[in-house]
Amino acid sequence: MSPKQHEEILVTTLASGHRVVLPLHRITGQQPGPTLGITALVHGDEPLPNAVLRRVLSEVDPSQLKGTLLVMPVANPLAYEALSRQTPLDGINLNRTFPGLPNGCVTEQIAHAIVTQFLPQVQYLIDLHSGGVFPTVDYVYLSKLRPEMSHAFGSPLLYVGHGFKGTLSGIAEERNIPSLVVEIGGGSMMDDVYIDRGVCGVLNVMKHLNMLDGTPQVTVQQTVFKELIYLHPHVGGVLYPEVGLDQLGKVVSGGTLLGRILSPYTFEEMEIFKAPFARNYMILVRGAITRVNPGDFVYMCANADVA
Ligand SMILES: [Zn+2]
CATH class of the missing domain: 3.40.630.10 (Zn peptidases)
Incomplete structure (x- = not known):
């Protein structure tokens, strides 16, 4: 076999x-x-x-x-x-x-x-x-x-x-x-x-799990977070990110503009997203201009002060 x-x-x-x-x-x-x-x-x-x-x-x-x-x-x-x-x-x-x-x-x-x-x-x-x-x-x-x-x-x-x-x-x-x-x-x-x-x-x-020889190679400092907010849009449209891939895993301060949803028809601003906690680990980001629908994951932020 x-x-x-x-x-x-x-x-x-x-x-x-x-x-x-x-x-x-x-x-x-x-x-x-x-x-x-x-x-x-x-x-x-x-x-x-x-x-x-x-x-x-x-x-x-x-x-x-x-x-x-x-x-x-x-x-x-x-x-x-x-x-x-x-x-x-x-x-x-x-x-x-x-x-x-x-x-x-x-x-x-x-x-x-x-x-x-x-x-x-x-x-x-x-x-x-x-x-x-x-x-x-x-x-x-x-x-x-x-x-x-x-x-x-x-x-x-x-x-x-x-x-x-x-x-x-x-x-x-x-x-x-x-x-x-x-x-x-x-x-x-x-x-x-x-x-x-x-x-x-x-x-x-x-x-x-001892299935392979050796010890795990963990080269980063690890943080356990307990509070996570999912930012979902109320309306669909085009998401223009203000906080992109370079901020993934990093901390941004409260109120930072994360991204904006514009209408693809009129180009008016439909909705904005701001960092919800005083200090936020960026857990999920959008790295490019993308289509969004109501309920999609647009950003995820973790509370950096409860970690
Ligand atoms: Zn999945």
């Missing part, structure tokens, strides 16, 4: 006859150890983590691996095909749908297949996310079961998190599987930098 295998989980068949299949890559180490599951593209508009996993799969040597790596590089193929956060067929966000339903709509069935056929095989989970088509993001969530695993990834900013309902990581931790959610890169900005950091972070976690 080859130490590197490709498998598939069949979810369902659509009316078109097309089968919805989830890809799985399995690397079986030559020495015993835990199974680490890694997922990407739970949100279909976040392709960068898929590129991280391509590199991880090519760089992990089975002769050096203790345990098993189980990688699902595309968790929602229909959403990825549309480059969309939601599944186009039913309009549902997979990461609010776990544990899913066996006879539900297609997104619920994908969630159910992941929970029943992938999750029971893993002892630890990394769920890789990104900023999406337009925003760029940089933080990780602190695992409640194993916070050291989150620190080991090596990102400078960590969030205690409040837990959305129906997430893959939430369901996994309920089932006693320590889970790390990573938010890294996006917006087609500095992809090489974020892919390198993502690969290094995954290998760091594998060292922390």
